[in-house]
Amino acid sequence: MKDQLLQARQGLLDARAKLATRKATIGFDGFLDEIINAVDVRSDKDNYVAIPTIEALGKRILSAAGKSANIELVPLQQKLGGNGPLMASALGSLGPKIVCVGLMGKPLHAVFEKLAKDLPNIEMISAGDPGYTQALEFTDGKLMLGKPGTMRDMNWPNLVDALGARRDEVLFGGQLLACTNWTQLTEMTPLLVEMEKVLPVSPDLTIFFDLADPEKRPKQDLLEVLNLMSKLQKKAKVVLGVNLREAEQVSAVLGITEVPEDSVEGGKVASKRIAEKMAIHGVVIHMVAYASAFVGGVSAGVPGPFCAKPVLTTGAGDHFNGGFTGGYLAGLPLEQCLWTGVCTSGTYVRIGRSPAFDELVKFEQDWADGKLADCPTPV
Numbered sequence: 001m002k003d004q005l006l007q008a009r010q011g012l013l014d015a016r017a018k019l020a021t022r023k024a025t026i027g028f029d030g031f032l033d034e035i036i037n038a039v040d041v042r043s044d045k046d047n048y049v050a051i052p053t054i055e056a057l058g059k060r061i062l063s064a065a066g067k068s069a070n071i072e073l074v075p076l077q078q079k080l081g082g083n084g085p086l087m088a089s090a091l092g093s094l095g096p097k098i099v100c101v102g103l104m105g106k107p108l109h110a111v112f113e114k115l116a117k118d119l120p121n122i123e124m125i126s127a128g129d130p131g132y133t134q135a136l137e138f139t140d141g142k143l144m145l146g147k148p149g150t151m152r153d154m155n156w157p158n159l160v161d162a163l164g165a166r167r168d169e170v171l172f173g174g175q176l177l178a179c180t181n182w183t184q185l186t187e188m189t190p191l192l193v194e195m196e197k198v199l200p201v202s203p204d205l206t207i208f209f210d211l212a213d214p215e216k217r218p219k220q221d222l223l224e225v226l227n228l229m230s231k232l233q234k235k236a237k238v239v240l241g242v243n244l245r246e247a248e249q250v251s252a253v254l255g256i257t258e259v260p261e262d263s264v265e266g267g268k269v270a271s272k273r274i275a276e277k278m279a280i281h282g283v284v285i286h287m288v289a290y291a292s293a294f295v296g297g298v299s300a301g302v303p304g305p306f307c308a309k310p311v312l313t314t315g316a317g318d319h320f321n322g323g324f325t326g327g328y329l330a331g332l333p334l335e336q337c338l339w340t341g342v343c344t345s346g347t348y349v350r351i352g353r354s355p356a357f358d359e360l361v362k363f364e365q366d367w368a369d370g371k372l373a374d375c376p377t378p379v
Contacts, residue, residue: 001303001378002368008332008339009364015330016357020121022096022329023174026088028154028188029181030102030130031146032111033081033314038136039072048074053140073136080104080111081133083180083212086315089115089354090322090344092122096329099170101162103128103150125170127162128153131184135314142313148184155187156194171195172202175329177236178321180210182225183217189225196232205236206281206328210321211246223253230278237281239295239328240274241321247285250274260285264301267292272299284338286320286345291338300335305346305367308374312352319354320345343367346375 038057042048051057051071060069080086088100092115104112104126116124131148163170171177182188209229214222229238242250247260247270254277260270271283272294282295292301310316323344327337340360347355347363355363370377 004302004335005339005343005364005368005378008327008336008343009361009368011332011336012327012330012340012364013361015332016095019095019326019330020097022176023099024091024096024176024178024325024329025099025101025170025174026084026091026176026178026180027101028103028127028159028179028191029082029084029151029185030104030112030126031081031085031133031148032078032109032130033133033135034078035076035312035314036134036136037074037076039074042072048072050074052138054138054143055140057136057138057143073134076137078111080115081135081314082130083210083318083321084178085112085115086318087178087180087210087322087325088122089119090319090348091326091329092119092322093354094322094326094344094357094360095121096326097174098122099125099174101125101127101159101170103130103154105129125162127158137313139309144314146184151181151184152186154185154191156191159191168198168200172199172205175204176206176208176325178208178210178325180318180321181212182209183212183214189221189228192225192228192232196228196235199232199235202236207232207236207238208321208325209238209240210318211240211242211250214246214249219253222249226250226254226278229280233278233280238278239282239284240278240280241284241286241324242274243317244285244287247271247274247283254278262287264290264292264303268294268299268301284324284341286317286324286341291320291324291342293334293338295334295337298334300333300338302335302338302342303378304342305363305372305375305378307346307349310349313349316345316349319348322354323360339364 037050284293324341327340
């Protein structure tokens with residue numbers, strides 16, 4: 001595995017100039033994320049111990065049943081959020097030209113404006129105001145408490161109005177169109193129906209989908225959008241990105257009786273089953289410990305660089321998507337796309353921001369050399 005990781009690193013280095021010529025559009029949400037700790041014990045006005053795990057918080061809440069509880073929340077930072085902007089940050093940091101279309105304020109809120117200033121290859125187009133998320137971080141995961149009311153403003157008429165005469169150029173003029181956060185964008189399915197009507201046959205365009213935890217949506221809604229992806233495949237290449245839980249939900253509504261196994265090989269089998277059932281170009285399954293995929297008739301899987309004490313986990317999946325699609329746009333083999341994805345996410349959770357190109361390839365080298373204190377060299 002070490003050799004394959006180093007080959008992926010070299011492949012990315014060799015493709016750097018090509019990446020700078022690639023174009024992608026990413027949409028269509030936008031959130032302000034407030035990163036928060038829940039306090040376990042406070043010793044004085046400046047010092048406290050955070051509740052370490054979701055399990056511990058759950059026990060604290062359960063112990064208050066029939067009584068009451070007061071849980072202190074400490075804001076750590078406010079940052080740009082939303083699956084689209086976070087993926088745009090990750091992919092844009094690798095060099096492609098990005099148009100990020102979403103709900104980011106009119107005029108742009110400062111956190112989104114900063115991204116465009118930091119990465120001049122990213123253009124921001126906003127169709128409305130962002131939502132708001134409180135992200136409680138723990139060592140065993142995160143709780144996202146969202147106020148997505150403005151997400152209903154992302155519909156086809158508002159999108160067309162925001163893009164104006166550039167509609168087809170922005171949506172279909174690049175090599176990648178990423179449609180993220182279907183779950184919270186309640187008007188996404190009718191938006192996609194209208195988009196399919198004007199989408200020309202585009203063999204060089206890949207449409208990447210990220211459902212973003214569809215459990216809260218009715219099963220019939222999920223099946224409807226999956227069928228729509230199959231319809232879009234007739235005009236462009238469609239790739240669906242999911243985590244294991246989402247793979248289980250998708251499999252169930254598609255009538256696939258086999259439960260996806262939580263392993264590299266299990267992910268390869270599950271991604272192939274889903275892609276073939278939907279008749280789409282590919283499916284990618286990403287977890288903390290691994291990532292697997294079936295794309296273009298090829299299966300691959302790689303381990304992930306586990307981080308015992310992440311600086312930040314909110315946005316880790318979006319950074320996997322950004323890294324994976326970066327490798328994909330660069331024309332790397334599928335396995336190398338997966339390595340690029342897990343390493344982009346692995347760097348992000350350790351430094352708390354999107355890694356620059358040079359930081360990413362350094363991380364890949366460090367992992368291969370066994371220099372990550374909490375993660376051995378892949379074997």
